[in-house]
Amino acid sequence: MIEPLVSILIPAHNAEKTISTALHSCLNQTYENIEILVLNNASKDQTQKILDGFSDARIQVFYSDQKGISKARNFLVSKAQGKYIAWLDADDIAMPSRMELQTEFMEAYPEIDVLGTYANIRGSSSIKKVKWPCGNRALQAWIGFRNPFIQSSLMIKKSVQPTYHSDYDYMEDYHWLIENRTTLELQIIPAYLCSYYQSNKAIKLKSKQYKQQSKLLSIWNREMSKKGLSESFECLFRFMRGDVSNNPKQVLHEIKTVFEVLQNQEERAILLYQAFRLLKMSPSLTVFMFCVSNGHLLPKAMRIRPKYLA
Numbered sequence: 001m002i003e004p005l006v007s008i009l010i011p012a013h014n015a016e017k018t019i020s021t022a023l024h025s026c027l028n029q030t031y032e033n034i035e036i037l038v039l040n041n042a043s044k045d046q047t048q049k050i051l052d053g054f055s056d057a058r059i060q061v062f063y064s065d066q067k068g069i070s071k072a073r074n075f076l077v078s079k080a081q082g083k084y085i086a087w088l089d090a091d092d093i094a095m096p097s098r099m100e101l102q103t104e105f106m107e108a109y110p111e112i113d114v115l116g117t118y119a120n121i122r123g124s125s126s127i128k129k130v131k132w133p134c135g136n137r138a139l140q141a142w143i144g145f146r147n148p149f150i151q152s153s154l155m156i157k158k159s160v161q162p163t164y165h166s167d168y169d170y171m172e173d174y175h176w177l178i179e180n181r182t183t184l185e186l187q188i189i190p191a192y193l194c195s196y197y198q199s200n201k202a203i204k205l206k207s208k209q210y211k212q213q214s215k216l217l218s219i220w221n222r223e224m225s226k227k228g229l230s231e232s233f234e235c236l237f238r239f240m241r242g243d244v245s246n247n248p249k250q251v252l253h254e255i256k257t258v259f260e261v262l263q264n265q266e267e268r269a270i271l272l273y274q275a276f277r278l279l280k281m282s283p284s285l286t287v288f289m290f291c292v293s294n295g296h297l298l299p300k301a302m303r304i305r306p307k308y309l310a
Contacts, residue, residue: 003033004107006099007082010038011072016046018197022090024030028054031099037079038090039064041052041072047090070164071170077162084155087160092152093195102155105189113160113184114177117153117193122190122256132188135213139186144223145210145240146310148306151255161182171216178219228261240274248282256290269300289306 008026012019026036028223032217036059037225040048051061064075077085084106086127109115121128132148133139151173156162160180167174177184220237228301235247236254245251252275272294281286 003031004083004103005081006031006034006103006155007080007097008034008036008088008094009073009076009080009085010036010088010090011041011046011069011076012038012043012090013041013052013067013069013232014043014045014047016043016050018091018147019047020050022088022092022094023054023059023171025093025095026088027058028096029094029099030097031103033080033104034058034099035060036244037076038062039072039076041069042067044288048137051306064130068166069169070166071165073162075250077158080158084157085158087151087153088133089196092195094152095193095195097191099155101189101191101193104154105187106157109184112187113157114149114186115155116186116188117191117200118188119150119153119189119194120192120199122195128308129192131190133304133306134169134190136186139188141264141304142191142272143174143177143181143186145270147177148188149173149177150194150196152196164277168215174216175219178223182274199290208225228260229258233258236274239278244281249289250283251278251291252284259294265297265300266304268294269304271295273305274302282285 010022011162015022016123019264021037023038025035026034038051038059038061039060040051040063042065048063060079061100062075062079064072084103086094086102102117106112106115116132118129122132130150132142141147159232161178164172164176166172217232217234217237220250222233224233233254236258239245239251255271255275255278259268264270272291275287279291
């Protein structure tokens with residue numbers, strides 16, 4: 001059996017502290033038929049010097065003085081020669097068997113277009129594990145509300161030709177998924193094959209992502225309008241992204257309003273899960289009664305929820 005080429009794509013900007021570890025994690029893969037494409041994206045530190053120190057023939061290094069993660073991703077996609085592309089951010093780590101297991105899965109199930117994995121989330125002092133539900137129906141349902149994929153766990157068919165929009169830098173991966181999800185078959189392997197460094201990203205990206213919230217909210221409202229809803233559901237939007245709500249009554253109102261028009265049981269189960277989150281944070285009889293009245297969806301809600309483990 002001929003092993004298909006996998007293109008590992010790494011955009012790097014001022015990554016002198018982490019790029020060496022990321023690259024070594026690629027070179028140590030049990031799957032050997034790989035090319036590693038790195039774009040030094042206008043770095044001002046020692047990133048280029050560190051990259052120049054690698055002599056492995058599988059590594060190709062490019063330089064661009066045009067800042068922007070979307071442009072960097074699109075450039076790397078255009079250079080990739082593999083049947084599959086695998087993303088890895090410059091401060092993340094691919095577990096040794098990641099490429100092997102993902103490639104085997106993609107070859108066994110050729111209908112799959114986008115394949116993620118579970119992830120270890122590394123912080124400044126702790127490691128957590130995150131598990132999103134597996135299966136195309138559950139993932140399609142979640143994408144309408146928030147991104148269930150860790151970008152550095154993704155393997156994508158090159159033939160899909162992912163294209164990232166510069167208007168959504170720092171949320172470009174989620175924007176691409178939302179725009180194309182109806183044409184994509186999605187899956188997650190239930191294995192921890194990615195180590196994602198959160199604390200550094202959180203500091204760098206928090207303000208940048210905040211600036212993108214209005215654009216992402218407009219996408220959210222457009223998705224809601226497709227379901228027959230015309231008003232903005234900003235409280236629910238922010239609650240589902242981890243904000244602690246100071247208006248739980250409004251969040252419940254929006255959960256109930258959206259719930260009423262949904263026909264998809266997976267999407268309804270996601271909203272029921274959000275109601276349980278709200279009940280835990282802000283106990284009230286009305287939230288409790290909503291949860292009880294839709295208790296038949298509880299088993300599905302428990303299966304479809306993300307799990308964060310210490």
